[in-house]
Structure formats: structure tokens, C-alpha cells
Amino acid sequence: MEGVEIKVKDSKKGRGLYSNQHYKVGDVILEEAPLVSCQFAWNELYQYTACENCLRSLETAEAMAQRLTSNPALVLPFPECCEVKQDLIVHCPNCQVSYCGTACRDRAWASHHKALCLGRDRENPEHPLNKLHDTWRNIHFPPETASVMLLLKMIAMVKQAEDSVSVLSEFSQFVQATVNEEEHAVHKLLGSQFQDQLEMLRHMVSDTFYDEKVQQWLTPEGFRSMFALMGTNQQGIGSSSISVWVKNCDALELGEGEREQLDAFIDQLYKDLDKVSGTFLNCEGVGLYSMQSACNHSCRPNAEIEFNNQNYVLSLVAVEDISPEEEICISYLDECDKERSRHSRQKMLRENYLFMCGCPKCLEQADDPDVTSEEDSDEEEEEEEEEDMNDIY
Template identity: 50%
Template sequence: MNIEVRLIDNSKGKGIFATSYIPQGSILFEEEPLVACQFSWNATCKYEACDHCLRPLETAQNNVRRLTGISSLELPYPECCETKKEDITFCNLCAVKYCSELCRVQAFNQYHKVLCIQTSYRNNVHPLEQLEDAWKKIHYPPETSSIFLIVRLLAQTLQSSNKEHFTAQILNFCHRSVNEDAALAHKFLGEKFIGQVDSLRELLRNAIPNENIEHFLTPEGFQSLLALIGTNGQGVGTSPFSVWRDNVYKLNLSTQDKENIDNFIEKIYDDMFSHTGDFLNSEGVGLYKLQSCANHSCEPNAEIQFLHNNSKLSLIALKDIEPDEEICISYLDECNIERSRHSRRKTLMENYLFACECPKCLSQIEDPDVTSEEEMSECEIED
């Protein structure tokens, strides 16, 4: 790879730097997650995805029918849908769905052996189901993380043949729960959630074996894990309809057919927005070892994409990058990145516990420290 991870300083930590010239549009690297999971509310709303890699399990047509609420909608060019229903398989004990036998085996060997809930123990009585229900009651959509990242990390630790090595990988992520200088705790430990932290910890203790992971289940250890998933969790977006759309645009269509399909797709997106809102294809969240080393900038030179329609992450250069230039991404979504300096820094401090000093923030240092009502109404974060 034409990148490397370097230690910047003790306060900022690591960063990713280019080792040679990188042209705009290049894939800097691709990475599988250490662990990933679907958002709990997405699953409740019938977003069908592989329980391991988050690849969609529904066809493009079923996807748009669900998201538009139009059960009679028919997509042309069905050959452009890449969902392979014939490859879908299940855990033979708990009926969890996977996109392939490979994903089922990988999940079982990594963490599912510990977490498998036989169907006879379901109906909201199993501790894992109680834990998920408790999490959903304090984290309504749009979700930004999931308690099951912690669950799967701990289960993977228990199943690991080298528990010390895997624990070291977990601790290598930034897991600072407070910013002492700003006297601020991560939002998962703030006033909105602090009353639920001990309850979540006890539910977690009851849900999985405790041997060899007791240090993560102490109050301090659990708070550290909550901060870890809060500051490092990367949203994963997949969509069978988006794949269908891109494949249709590759077809050799006549001018009239292109115009017709453009209008058809635009109408579908309008219907989706009216019925479902903005959150159409955010399937879940993952932890990525290399991506977590990328620092934030409000003027990023790279962005994360999910080109394979699963949890495999691709980092793409947004502009030409020179040798020794730091590669930065935005931790903010498209809406928040356009907000005022004060609003951006406030969101970053609550979620990532740092005050941004990127070139854009430094150039706007004289701007007033206020948050406009328009910004709040357009881009309110629920979680």
C-alpha cells in the first residue's frame, strides 16, 4: 500500500500518511471489520441483511417495495439485481440468516458459537434479547452504534485461541471515555444515558460467560468499551436497489429508455423519502483497525465507501494526495459537515472527545459561537 500509519504525538495519537503520490479517485485501501453487526432498529424494521457481513438478503424489488410502501411496484431489468437468494443459509440452531455458507462458518468460528440462541430460548426471555431491548429503548433511530459490537467483541475474545492478543487488538482502539481538559464525558456516558449504564452492564454479564473477560465487565471496563464503540464505530451502508440502479446505468440503453429510467428512479427515491425518510441504507456498524487510525478533517481528502455492498470498507481519495500528506476523513455526515464551526466542534466533542483544529475550523475561528435554529431543525441528531 502507498500509505502508512504514523504516531503524530501523544495527544493526537496516530494518523495515516501517504508514502507516495495518490491520484484523485484511487482506492487507498480496503479492509474487513474486526467485528460488525446490524443496527437493532434496522432489524426490527425488516432490513434483511447477512448477520455477519451485512450484505442485503432481499432483492432490489423487495427493497423498494418495503421502502416506498408500494407493494405492487415492479422493477424492470431484474437481471441487474445481484442478490443471490439461492445462496442464503441459516444457523441450524437459531435460524440466523447469512448470505453464504462462508459467512455462516466464519461467524460461528469467530463469535457465534458463544452467542447462538436456540429458538426454544427466544421470545424475549434470553438475556441477549433483554440486552438488545434495553439498548433500543435508549437509542432510537437514527442509530450511530450498537451494544452488539461489544457483545461480539467479548464473544470473539472468548473464542479466540490467543485471548491476550485479541484483547490487545481491542485496547489498541481509542477507548478514552472522558476528556479531562474539557471536563466532558462521551455522550454514551452523559446525562441522557448514565442512569442506564449499570443496567446494561448487568444485562451483559448475564448474557455471556464471564471467564477471562472480567476486566471488561467492571464499571470502568464497561464504560471504556462504550466509549470505544462510540468513538470508533463506522456506519456501514448497503443497498440492493443502489446496486441495481448502478447496473442499469451500465446497460446499452437508447436515449429514450435512459430518460424513462431516470424519471422512474427519481420517482422511486421521492417515494422512499416520503415513506421512510433519510435512513434508507444504513444497515449497521463495524470496527476497523486501519480506518480507526484516520483522523478527522472538516475538509477531508478521502472518504469511506462500501463498494462491495457488504461490510468491506474502501477508502477513496477525494483529491490528489501528495507524499507525506496526512490522509483525513470526515467523522461528520453530509448534513453536519455543512454546519457552522461551533456546531461541528460541538458534535465532534460530544461524539469523539476532541476540539477540531483542522484548516477549515482554524479559518473560521472568528465566527460567532452560536448554533442557528435552521441548523438544528435541518440536522438534529437523535442519538
Template identity: 50%
Template sequence: MAEIRDDSALDSPAFEVRFIGESKGKGLFAVKPFKAGDVIFEERPLVCCQFAWNAAYGYLACDFCMRPLEGAEENVRRLTGKKDIVLPYPHCCPTNRNSHTQCPSCGVWYCSSTCQEQAWNQYHRTLCLQSHSHHPNHPLEQLNGAWKHMHYPPETTSVMLLARMIATVQQAEDPANALHFFMQFCHRTVNEEQEIAHKLLGEQFKGQMQVLQELMVKALYSDSVQQWLSPDGFQSLMALVGTNGQGVGTSPFSEWVKKVSELELAADEKQQLDSFIDKLYEDLNEGGTASTGTVGHL
């Protein structure tokens, strides 16, 4: 599984981690000035997951790191519905299909064998459906299907993010320590947790919460995570994700735009390229596409 680190792993002369209070938990504080655009620090999420409807609409992403798997040209063709679009400077496309690989058991895609191995070691051994075919009666499929019928776009999180957290604990060498690490993010009262669940699920959140909790128990119950799978524990888990999770948009087309914009081109060629890109963005806006791929992470 992913390395579970304490705050000492964030030691830096530029910032420090401080405990703010019971309601907010810990925070990151700068101890020196930063300029706009400075990188404060980088780390990969503890868990991440593609939003359910985003995946259903056909956006291809690595099932571990969420890197886009479709090329920039394929991306913009799908979103505009115009199959004849040809992007110039194909070498600026960020997608490397040569490294893509699948889980041999269920067929989910990864951008590399490294991501496939990391996913398997962290949570996929537990969550693998063991089939390339869709089985609507599989507990995890039922869970994801129920979530999709409760949480329509625009999406803010995914119940499968919770499933990956649970599976991460189950596969950890020390499940109790992994559970404790995640629980450090929980600093909410019962009323606050209900309010967060209400925002995520809407007016029917109590009934929907019960349905999701029962489906999660059916899919992933084990003694190591039983405190998360009680009604109150599941509400806390939902509040944890609602408070600490973030949604991130990804787009191979946007990455292509950034790379071609850095090319050294003649003035007329540059102007022609800019006009071409502006027209593509107009076509994307007409299609109502604000972001091309969206993932949730913690």
C-alpha cells in the same frame, strides 16, 4: 476467528500508520497524493452488527458481512409500501438468493456458507441462541431488548456489537492477545468515556449503563473478559465503540440503480428509466426512508 493483524499488515507505499497521541491513538497518513475516488485500502471490519431497530423493522441482512439478503424489488416494495412495483432489468439485482443459508441451531441468515462458517468460528458459537423461537428470558434477548428501549432510531450503534467483541475474544485461540488488540483502540480518560456514553445513551446514561453492564455479565461473563465486564471496564468498552465504530447504510435498490445506470440503452429508453427511478426515490422520500439498511462496525 478473524485474523488479528498488527500495523505491518497495512504496509503500503501510499500511506503509513502513525501514533498521534494518547487521546486519539493511531492514525492513517497519506504519503502520496490521492485523487477523488481512489481506493486507499480495503479490509473487512473486525466485527459488525446490524442495528437493533433496523433488524426489527424487517430489513434482512447477512448476520456476518451485513450484505443485503432481500432483492432490490422486494426492498423498494417494502419501503414504499407499494406491493405492485416491478423493477425492469431484474438481472441487475445484486442479490443472489441461491447462496443464502441459515444457522441450523438458531435460524439466523447468511449470504453464503462461507459467512456462516466465519461467523461460527469468530463469535456465533458463543452467541447462538440455540433456538428458532424467540425467548424473552434468554440473557442475550434481554440485553438486546433493554438496548432497544434505551436507544431509539436514529441509531448510532448496537450493544450487540459489544457482545460480538466479547465473544470474539472468548473464542480466540489466544484470548489475551485478542483482548490486547482491541484495547489498542482505547485512548480515553474516565471523563471522556462518560461524555461518550452520555451521547450514546442520553441523560439517564449512568443508570442505563449499569443495567447494560449487569445484563452483559449475566449473558457472557468469563475470566478472559472480566476487565471489560466491571463497571469501569464496560464504560471503556462503550467508549471504544462510540469512538471507533461507524454506521454504514446498505441498499440493494441503490445497487440496482447503479447497475442499470451503466446499461447501454437507447435514448428514449434511458429517459424512461430515469423518470421511473426518480419517481421511486420520490416514493421513498415520502415514506421517510433515508437508508434502507444500517449496520455498525469496528
């Protein structure tokens, strides 16, 4: 891709994404669609309607606000600021899965949906695919971090591809972990009973979607590797028709009094949303991205990920000036976690991403005492209490 290049400059660190040109703060370094993506299972069950292909929210801002505030009488001003085009929404003629338009529907059918379409069995709880979804939800509760559907789509893509070798090659680019690291990654996804749960999922997937082209993914070792691959390389995706409506409202040219009234309405809306739904406000899913997956972590990143198109297209945006040959790094931690102590950051990165950070910020703080923040101490106490309870039972 012009402007950036994946290189291996340090064998211990592995591959990284490097700039081939100057970027200023705010520049979009690249935009990228995922090789594969899917909506989270619980998110879909809770009626966050999204395009099955690109994850664009299909619910109007007003309808989403009514649902998330439990107030069906709520009316949003300036409805023209909502960008959801419901007249363009189409459905799979067989199973009625929704898409934001014909282009996404056709793309999905050609890529993966032909192999996964349930037809008239979409509402049948006994269909193997529905049973798999139900099993997954019962072992992976919100807040969600993964979905077995991502693996099913990968299998479907290989099965449908005219050139399955090329599709397999695209997925092989993602970093494979060691056996111990794989077990750790899967444990984080599935919890303390991960081995039994993983084997149960493997049998369910194999019984329904076995194909000799992906037989290496469906052995016990291969299945564990695929889950570890997803756990260490996947990128969260979020879209919200409410946030788009708010952004467009902010851009309106209004008189002072009208602006104050609108701002007060939006402030109250967010309070009501928080009271009823908390932080679960978006259509959420996950995807695997070729270029973004090569971005290494830094606790002082020079780039960040945004979803400016309100679908699965990822934008990598510079937050610092970047020079040619400089490595482009993002933070794997959220804004709050990024400001915690070095010891806390290292702990989270080690547990969730299986590496010790050696970024400039961590090196500068190498002599800081190995103590956690008050929040971390509370979390550790809760973890210890939970372990004690598990020991009792």
C-alpha cells in the same frame, strides 16, 4: 498495510494514518474488513435483512422497494440489475440466522456465533439475549448510533479464540478516553439516564456472558470504557440492494426514449421511498476498523469512506491528490454539516467526538465570528426547550 502507515507525529493529536506513496483523486487507498461488526437492533427488527456476518443486504431490490414504499404490487424493470443471489443464502442450522453464503456462515461460527447462537430459543422473548436486545432498543431509539450487540460479539470473539490474548490486543489499539470524556461519550449514546441504563446493561451482560478473560470489561469502570470506545471509534456501515440496482441500471446501454422512461421511473421510486420511509433506506450497522480508526478528522478532507462492495468491507478513497508522508484525513461530519460555520462545526465535533478541530480550514476561519447558522440556532432553541421541559418534570 502497504501504501499507508499509522504514526504518531504529534503527541497531542495522537496517532494518524499517513501515506507512503502518491495517490490521485479517485484512487482506492485501502480496503478493510472490520475486526467486529453488527447490524443495528431497530434496523433488524424493521425487517432489513442482512448477512449476520458481513451485513450484505439479503433482500432483492424489488422486495426492498415494495416494503419501503408500502406497495406490494411494485415491479422493478431490469431485474437482472439486482445483485442479490438468494439461491446462495444459507442459515445457521441451529438458530436459522441468515448469511449471504457458506463462507460467511463458517467464518461467523468460528469467530463469534458459536457463543451467541440461540438455537431453538431464537424466538423466545424470555431468553437473556433477547431480553438484552429488547432492553437496548427501549433505551436507544432510531436514528441509531450504536448497538450493545457489538460488545457482545467482542466478548464472544475473546471467548471463542484459541489465542484470546491476541484478540484482546487487537481491541486494545482503539483509543481510550479520560473518565470525563468517557462519561460524555456514553451520555451521547444513552441519554440523560445513562448511568442507570449503563449499570442495568452491565448486569445483564455480566449475568449472561461473564468470562474471566474479559472480566476487566465488565467492571463498572471497564464497561463504561468499552461503551466510550465504541462511541468514539465505531464506523457506520450501510448496504442497499436498491442502490446497487439503480447503479447497474445507470450503466445499461439504452435508447434515448427507454433511458428517459427508466430515469423517470427511478425518480418517482425515490420520491415514493422518501414519502413512506424517509432516509431509512439501508441495512445499517456499525463496525470497528483498525486502519480507518487511525484516520483523523479534517473539515477539508483528502479522503472519504465508501462501501463499494455492498458489505462491511470499507474503501478509503482519495478525494484530493495525496503525497508521500502526507496525513490521510476524512471528515467526521456529513456533507451538509461540513459546510456549516466554523463555530457550528467545532460545536458538533466537541459534543460528538470530544476534540477541538485544528484543521487547515478551521485555522483559516479562526477570525470568523462565533455564530451558528440558522439551522443550528433552531436546534439550540429546541434543546433549550427540551431542557426546560425536563426541569419542569
